[in-house]
Amino acid sequence: MIAKQINQKAWFMVLPVFLLVAFSAIIPLMTVVNYSFQDTFGSNQFFWVGMDWFRDLIHSERFHDAFLRQLAFSGIILAIEIPLGIIIALAMPRKGWGVPVCLISMALPLLIPWNVVGTIWQIFGRVDIGLLGHTLASLGFDYNYTQDPVAAWITIIIMDIWHWTSLVVLLSYAGLCSIPDAYYQAAKIDGASRIAVFRYIQLPKMQRVLLIAILLRFMDSFMIYTEPFVITGGGPGNSTTFMSIDLVKMAIGQFDLGPAAAMSLIYFLVILLLSYVFYTVMSNIGEESSKGGT
Amino acid sequence: MANITLKDIAHSYTGASSNPDDYALKKLNLTWRDGGAYALLGPSGCGKTTLLNIISGLLTPTKGQVFFNDADVTRLPTEQRNIAQIFQFPVIYDTMTVFQNLAFPLKNRGRSKSEIEPRVIELAKMLGLEKDLYTKAQHLTADAKQKISLGRGLIRQSVNAILFDEPLTVIDPQLKWELRSQLKYLHKQFGFTMIYVTHDQTEALTFADEVIVMYEGEIVQVGTPEALFERPEHTFVGYFIGSPGMNIIPCSLQGNRVLIEGHRIILDRHYKDQAPSAKIEVGIRPEYLSLAQPHEEGLPVKILKVDDIGRHKIARVALNGHQFHVVMPELSGMTGDKASLVFDTAHTNIYVNDHLIAGEQP
Numbered sequence: 250m251i252a253k254q255i256n257q258k259a260w261f262m263v264l265p266v267f268l269l270v271a272f273s274a275i276i277p278l279m280t281v282v283n284y285s286f287q288d289t290f291g292s293n294q295f296f297w298v299g300m301d302w303f304r305d306l307i308h309s310e311r312f313h314d315a316f317l318r319q320l321a322f323s324g325i326i327l328a329i330e331i332p333l334g335i336i337i338a339l340a341m342p343r344k345g346w347g348v349p350v351c352l353i354s355m356a357l358p359l360l361i362p363w364n365v366v367g368t369i370w371q372i373f374g375r376v377d378i379g380l381l382g383h384t385l386a387s388l389g390f391d392y393n394y395t396q397d398p399v400a401a402w403i404t405i406i407i408m409d410i411w412h413w414t415s416l417v418v419l420l421s422y423a424g425l426c427s428i429p430d431a432y433y434q435a436a437k438i439d440g441a442s443r444i445a446v447f448r449y450i451q452l453p454k455m456q457r458v459l460l461i462a463i464l465l466r467f468m469d470s471f472m473i474y475t476e477p478f479v480i481t482g483g484g485p486g487n488s489t490t491f492m493s494i495d496l497v498k499m500a501i502g503q504f505d506l507g508p509a510a511a512m513s514l515i516y517f518l519v520i521l522l523l524s525y526v527f528y529t530v531m532s533n534i535g536e537e538s539s540k541g542g543t
Numbered sequence: 544m545a546n547i548t549l550k551d552i553a554h555s556y557t558g559a560s561s562n563p564d565d566y567a568l569k570k571l572n573l574t575w576r577d578g579g580a581y582a583l584l585g586p587s588g589c590g591k592t593t594l595l596n597i598i599s600g601l602l603t604p605t606k607g608q609v610f611f612n613d614a615d616v617t618r619l620p621t622e623q624r625n626i627a628q629i630f631q632f633p634v635i636y637d638t639m640t641v642f643q644n645l646a647f648p649l650k651n652r653g654r655s656k657s658e659i660e661p662r663v664i665e666l667a668k669m670l671g672l673e674k675d676l677y678t679k680a681q682h683l684t685a686d687a688k689q690k691i692s693l694g695r696g697l698i699r700q701s702v703n704a705i706l707f708d709e710p711l712t713v714i715d716p717q718l719k720w721e722l723r724s725q726l727k728y729l730h731k732q733f734g735f736t737m738i739y740v741t742h743d744q745t746e747a748l749t750f751a752d753e754v755i756v757m758y759e760g761e762i763v764q765v766g767t768p769e770a771l772f773e774r775p776e777h778t779f780v781g782y783f784i785g786s787p788g789m790n791i792i793p794c795s796l797q798g799n800r801v802l803i804e805g806h807r808i809i810l811d812r813h814y815k816d817q818a819p820s821a822k823i824e825v826g827i828r829p830e831y832l833s834l835a836q837p838h839e840e841g842l843p844v845k846i847l848k849v850d851d852i853g854r855h856k857i858a859r860v861a862l863n864g865h866q867f868h869v870v871m872p873e874l875s876g877m878t879g880d881k882a883s884l885v886f887d888t889a890h891t892n893i894y895v896n897d898h899l900i901a902g903e904q905p
Binding site for chain 2: 432435437438439440442445449453
């Protein structure tokens with residue numbers, strides 16, 4: 250009896266958390282689920298349409314294009330930021346006055362708000378007044394991110410590298426600093442080359458922080474909205490219309506609540522799925538031959 | 544294979560300095576003969592590891608030179624010195640199997656597969672790792688990991704020396720004993736120069752032909768285990784070696800007579816007169832003291848406490864303010880707490896300002 254009473258009280262204890270999660274996550278998400286199965290013509294009238302929006306979306310070229318652009322963007326920035334971050338972390342000093350200097354200058358880009366970063370690069374790249382754009386143009390390069398899709402992509406990618414490589418650097422640096430000196434000493438005794446030290450000591454010891462870095466960078470870049478919205482607004486044409494930009498256009502621009510709801514659910518599931526895949530694959534690296542294969 | 548000579552080596556972690564207190568190692572000269580088994584013994588923080596790292600090249604000494612035979616290697620990087628070193632805590636390459644770990648030092652030096660494989664298998668058998676050879680090293684116990692570290696140190700057959708930096712700290716006692724005798728066996732079989740750092744005197748005395756005792760950055764004595772026991776050259780060695788350590792008691796000295804608290808002992812040897820300001824002490828091992836009935840000749844002492852530690856008994860006795868440890872097989876026939884303390888004068892040493900002085904036979 251007594252045990253049961255304590256159990257009942259415990260429910261009251263978790264109630265605030267439950268309410269908080271309900272209002273902040275579950276109820277909004279369920280509203281979106283609700284919208285995704287219905288159509289509306291305004292004045293709060295809804296009609297049941299079943300799986301129609303999902304079916305349309307999966308077969309729509311607009312969705313395919315945005316999805317592929319999004320995958321390409323995340324792929325490119327991961328392929329650049331992760332190796333670059335590791336290289337910078339390896340080159341950073343381990344002691345002396347250089348450490349705080351490097352750490353602070355690395356942390357600076359991370360402190361700047363997203364839309365400010367977008368604005369900085371939007372102005373920086375302008376051909377008429379921007380330092381970068383004007384210099385390139387006067388050097389004879391045909392650079393104009395408002396008209397040339399390639400220039401727009403390069404601008405956004407370089408901006409993202411400038412903004413977020415620091416995160417990878419700081420995480421990798423923390424991983425490197427946790428390696429005891431004895432490992433480097435043993436490697437010297439064993440006659441290991443610089444590459445072998447990286448391959449067999451530093452990389453395995455950084456595995457956990459790199460997993461976190463890759464997950465964070467993947468999720469963030471897959472959801473990128475503010476910076477490309479500020480710089481290019483999704484253009485020229487649709488060339489930088491990533492999934493979140495497309496979603497906002499659909500939901501607020503066209504006020505197609507049903508398709509937009511269906512799209513956000515698919516978007517959510519894709520991020521969840523890919524993050525799960527990354528996590529599983531990376532946690533299993535180095536484990537496969539653990540059970541005594543020959 | 545080479546003789547290793549240290550010439551005027553001194554090291555300070557804060558760079559060259561005129562203050563002798565900054566030095567972790569204070570000017571030492573020493574030669575390690577090729578094929579010798581040495582133990583480097585001393586309390587924690589006395590500079591043992593610093594000395595090892597200077598030999599292996601992980602540290603460049605602030606002053607002095609290191610020679611392998613006649614070649615000056617002071618500035619030579621570790622990789623080119625052909626030295627093996629095993630550390631206190633296991634260092635393994637997580638992503639490699641046990642086999643790959645053991646083969647790593649050979650592989651880095653470009654040895655062929657046909658040479659590496661039999662050597663690795665032979666060594667794994669010797670260390671009892673053969674059934675785990677193809678397991679990832681990170682899944683093994685701390686014991687096994689340290690065996691891998693040892694194995695990587697022993698795998699190369701032509702090293703100049705193998706340095707052990709308290710390698711058996713993490714190993715459980717039974718296995719510790721086994722591994723130590725295995726190292727001893729390997730030493731006999733292959734004739735490596737081995738330098739074994741430890742703060743455990745039993746480990747040092749069982750392992751080495753010659754023991755180097757260090758204290759506060761200096762070498763206080765180099766000698767066989769027997770010499771360290773019988774004739775410690777410094778009071779520190781007397782305290783540090785033996786369990787319990789040597790009894791060191793202030794006294795005054797006149798020729799062959801020692802006065803302790805007004806009681807006289809006649810020694811076998813004569814000593815020169817010392818300066819009046821000198822600190823004179825008599826040192827004697829507890830094993831060379833014995834207790835007799837109170838009416839017999841000896842120093843009149845009071846028995847404070849007797850500990851029975853199995854094979855023998857340790858008595859603590861007091862003469863006024865001074866305490867002595869006495870090791871005796873049996874305390875038979877003693878009644879009350881009074882006894883006479885008897886010195887074995889052949890094994891009584893005299894220390895002036897902590898250093899042993901030699902007497903003359905009459």
